[in-house]
Amino acid sequence: MNFCSNCGSPVVSAIPPGDHLPRFMCSSCGAVHYKNPLLVLGCVPQWEDRILQCRRAIAPRLGYWTVPAGFMENGETMQGAAARECYEEAMAQVEIGSLLAVVNVTHASQVHVMFRARLLAPVFAPGAESSEVELYAEDQIPWEELAFPSGDFTLRRFFADRAAGREDYHFTELARPLRP
Numbered sequence: 574m575n576f577c578s579n580c581g582s583p584v585v586s587a588i589p590p591g592d593h594l595p596r597f598m599c600s601s602c603g604a605v606h607y608k609n610p611l612l613v614l615g616c617v618p619q620w621e622d623r624i625l626q627c628r629r630a631i632a633p634r635l636g637y638w639t640v641p642a643g644f645m646e647n648g649e650t651m652q653g654a655a656a657r658e659c660y661e662e663a664m665a666q667v668e669i670g671s672l673l674a675v676v677n678v679t680h681a682s683q684v685h686v687m688f689r690a691r692l693l694a695p696v697f698a699p700g701a702e703s704s705e706v707e708l709y710a711e712d713q714i715p716w717e718e719l720a721f722p723s724g725d726f727t728l729r730r731f732f733a734d735r736a737a738g739r740e741d742y743h744f745t746e747l748a749r750p751l752r753p
């Protein structure tokens with residue numbers, strides 16, 4: 574950040590009184606501009622024994638596969654955001670189910686929250702950010718072509734829980750990128 578979004582004056586990076594981390598502070602109006610982690614919401618939509626996967630049509634990780642997920646918007650619930658992302662990326666309507674995974678992606682200052690979900694009908698199509706959408710059985714998942722480590726973690730826990738007949742939730746931390 575170079576300029577204050579409040580008044581347009583240059584900002585400086587400094588620790589505000591009573592704080593413990595440097596923030597962008599306006600040299601003119603005194604506004605403090607915080608940058609905090611972002612929430613990414615997603616789901617694993619299931620239809621019978623198969624789950625929905627999207628092939629990314631955009632960077633990063635263009636051409637790789639992912640569960641439908643994206644940044645939460647202001648005013649949304651986590652479940653609402655997960656369902657919206659599924660509709661935007663896969664044109665599929667879901668009922669959001671139990672909490673599946675919370676991935677602290679500390680290297681990117683993001684938290685990824687993933688839910689189980691049920692497809693309301695086997696109706697789907699690529700949204701604007703996807704080039705392909707497919708229903709995959711467990712043995713068809715393109716594990717080597719998954720876009721993000723958080724999605725890999727999510728799917729492995731999903732299938733392990735499903736095989737064991739339970740719906741647990743799982744936490745992990747990704748402190749550094751697993752791939753360049």
Ligand SMILES: [Zn+2]
Nearest residue numbers: 577580599602
């Ligand atoms: Zn200002």
